[in-house]
Amino acid sequence: SVFVLICRNYKGDVDMAEIDHFLPLLLQQEEEGLLSPAITRGNVHFLWIKHSNLYLVATTNKNSNAALVYAFLYKLVEVFTEYFKELEEESIQDNFVVVYELLDELMDFGFPQTTDSKILQEYITQEGNKLEVAKSKVPTTVTNAVSWRSEGIKYKKNEVFIDVIESINVLVNANGSVMSSDIVGSIKLKTMLSGMPELRLGLNDRVLFTLTGRDKGKSVAMEDVKFHQCVRLSRFENDRTISFIPPDGESELMSYRINTHVKPLIWIESVIERFSHSRVEIMVKAKGQFKKQSVANNVEIKVPVPSDADSPKFKTSTGHAKYVPEKNLVVWTIKSFPGGKEFLMRAHFGLPSVENDEKEAKPPITVKFEIPYFTVSGIQVRYMKIIEKSGYQALPWVRYITQSGDYQLRTNS
């Protein structure tokens, strides 16, 4: 059953009963195969996202900024998740007073306000405020230019952990040609620094190297870069310096996209032969196309099989294969896959003598993996300078990981 868990009317220009039309419309669209994230009824527009079994719906009757609305809805999910660990029916009901308070603080008259959950937690607490307590004052951070970090943070040991994570997206055609590929990188920080530190991150960025006349050979050309609110964007635009006062704790400092043609790190060749009314035979060859010293961990190769297949038999040269009938997949798992190596998996399925004639979807083979201590692009953290007025020494720790992103290989069958 469906009901409204909680709602907040910010402007009073849309009747609260309008929401009753939302789900029927959504279901109707779904049935017609015309699902859309923006649904209109009369002059009311519903902009929605789904999080597990909850719909977060914004209603408007104006020409609102749709990009802002979706960004805000996702921000809501983020804030609620940080407050309640899980955003679900129960956590909303269990905390409805705080949820109302948050909704009040996050948006006013349709304008998003303070949405940084770390700062919100300083004055909207789950225990309920007592007025006499000093903390129910507005933290100055809320309206500061530095709206993401409070003053007076203290750590015994000052450290920053930097994770450079690169995800490889590949789309390979059935004939084995790479249709599109790119790298989406992300630099995440875990900051444990006292006070108001000024940080500067140095990367082997091609544009920076060109600007400063350094050897371009060992640098990386980033097609596009996106930064956390804390990074001074105009400074970066001027001289490619990444300078910032970091948020406390975990945060994503930046992400980047690299358009170069990447060699698929795990190459898959597959033969899927379907003998009507009798059997399906699958042969998958996986090859590690990366340095011998590196190892890919937790490799998962998912191969689609027909929905009416039965009695699976497998043979693998390494790892183990498993049939997941509810997803119509064979999952071949290889815990550790060294570079340069090649492995083989054969699968055999029976097919019923009476086959269903409905056309079946042709899902691609997908691959999941993780290769530590290595980035495909060759991006490197050259330095992280940390300056705080108290003059403490702080240590940056850097870790590199390459992993699969959207990694799809189309098949012939």
Added chain:
Amino acid sequence: MTDSKYFTTNKKGEIFELKAELNNEKKEKRKEAVKKVIAAMTVGKDVSSLFPDVVNCMQTDNLELKKLVYLYLMNYAKSQPDMAIMAVNSFVKDCEDPNPLIRALAVRTMGCIRVDKITEYLCEPLRKCLKDEDPYVRKTAAVCVAKLHDINAQMVEDQGFLDSLRDLIADSNPMVVANAVAALSEISESHPNSNLLDLNPQNINKLLTALNECTEWGQIFILDCLSNYNPKDEREAQSICERVTPRLSHANSAVVLSAVKVLMKFLELLPKDSDYYGTLLKKLSPPLVTLLSGEPEVQYVALRNINLIVQKRPEILKQEIKVFFVKYNDPIYVKLEKLDIMIRLASQANIAQVLAELKEYATEVDVDFVRKAVRAIGRCAIKVEQSAERCVSTLLDLIQTKVNYVVQEAIVVIRDIFRKYPNKYESIIATLCENLDSLDEPDARAAMIWIVGEYAERIDNADELLESFLEGFHDESTQVQLTLLTAIVKLFLKKPSETQELVQQVLSLATQDSDNPDLRDRGYIYWRLLSTDPVTAKEVVLSEKPLISEETDLIEPTLLDELICHIGSLASVYHKPPNAFVEGSHGIHQHSADQFAIMKQYFSVLQVWLPATKAKGLEIAGTFSRRQGHMYMDMTFINKALQHMTDFAIQFNKNSFGVIPTTPLPIHTPLMPNQSIDISLPLSTIGPVMKMDPLNNLQVAVKNIIDVFYFSCLIPLNIFFVEDGKMERQVFLVTWKDIPNENELQYQIKECHLNADTVSGKLQNNNIFTIAKRNVEGQDMLYQSLKLTNGIWILAELRIQPGNPNYTGKKKTNATAFSYKLMVHIF
């Protein structure tokens, strides 16, 4: 312990119990009770009868309780306006609380109580909060002005709150600035053309500075506001662009899109041959592509907007076709949008890849997507001539799959390919005919029938094929009936001897047995033509078809420009004009195009209206103009006498449009000998009306200390064209038909070397709006509307035809001639 227990009480007499608890002596009990009330409210129970008891709990030093009470107030005040007054005192008191959280909470809630009666009590507290020492209170008060304006606009203006808001733009705190901008933008939506925000270079500079310091949301408010600004020249435009560009690197996708909006709009102002223009174009592509790695809903908004950007400036993304390749796990709405953009970007350079992709998609299982993929192959064939052959063979492969909807869709697009490339691919007709029986959709049946009729002379059994459709003639859709009628007539004209009976049969079915007027009309026309003048019949029926255009589904240029100015908004997602979102839809709206109008407005040379010789040394030269929805008389007064002049005044005689000055002459200091002064006199049309000859004649009297002087001048009509002169399409159609012929006027404009889009843009700068454009037999037809200040609508049809070089043929062969059909209609 969690709050969920509050949802469980569901006994009879619940309200009664709650009432008792709300009046309990113990604070804790009362707080518990209010929580229960809010819980009941949350699940939709009516607890409005507890209003006085809840308000009684308002005086508390517990912040959580206070918030709950306020929440209750916001929900029920409107249904209990008389009791809402009870809360006023508490608000006033809370607005003076030493704790800024409480002051802000009070001012935030106040504005949400949409009860007209109590708003006046809130003015004083709001005034104080707007000047509060704490920025948290000020930023909340700024938003409160917008809230109050929504309830009682007049009061907000009378109380000077708009000025206070404008002052906050210069606030030292970036969040206050951002909220003030947001509030002013919101308010100005109901005051088109008012320039409430007072966007001048100084204020723009303040906004650009705040842009670097405020939160991501504040950045969006400021960018959206900047996109309404009209830089005075290209230098200013470039310097704003330079300061906006860094926002393209923000992690928040909405910040990126709002920055893209500003840049796309200001690009218009930059010279196309400048280095900066090229650099900026290059910078726009990567962030747009990155948006496609976002959440699916964000991708959707991005794709809908990219669709616009690709139509406006295809060069930005022409190298990026691969990022629009569809992934298996993309949601259907993302798949369909990507497909659309792929076709728009298809070119000879990438067609091989595109086709390979489309063929892959056409074998998927999602019917809508597959159909669109097949259609896309057809569009590629029409768009990229070199690929046509390959497209046709791909379509034939797909027809061989015998998947019913694929075959039908393929036949429809092959018909279009035949129209585009006549007499080129008939060799495949035999294959198409094999599938005749499987066609059960009207579109596909009509397409097949058209093909058979068009190539009847090459299909041996054309008569049999067409006859087979005749059996169930009356069950067919109109589209199939009309096509079948025409196809059989074509067949008859090509093979008259064998098909006489067939044509008789179809003509009688169409004219005698049908009650569809369109079908009957067409039947009779054919019948008459065939029986009276077979030669003409041949000419008419077998005439060359107008070629079909390469691009389909293009958005009208004027709408496209408007949508570009609203990138990121719902209008850009739905590809509907922004004014379609205005409540009631016919309301006044600020046509974004008049922002361009100001920038591109040309100032005509000043004319000497009053020579010095006729006015004892006073010379007046002037012109008229329309800026941001207001009319002005721009004049230069020169003192050519030997003595100084003072006591200036101006007066107009009654005139056709009731034009009068709205202010006295703004000359406040004496005009010394040989000195001149430029003034801009605002005008309105609320004065007395008298018909003049010519209609636009204006008689003026100017007085100074020396004497009174008279002159007359002509007002250019275009200053009377108002900004909301864009008529709804439907209204236009109806009105056009209703206007009697005697109100029609035709004339020609010669020697105008512009194409339809440029013309349309130029006219729009003068508030002449293009409602629709269509291409009829190679001529562009623009349908336009304009509205005069006195409410008279003028509708026009503008026909632009490729010129005859002998006609104008002096310099260029691409000269075009216009014929302008003006229709005047007074409502």
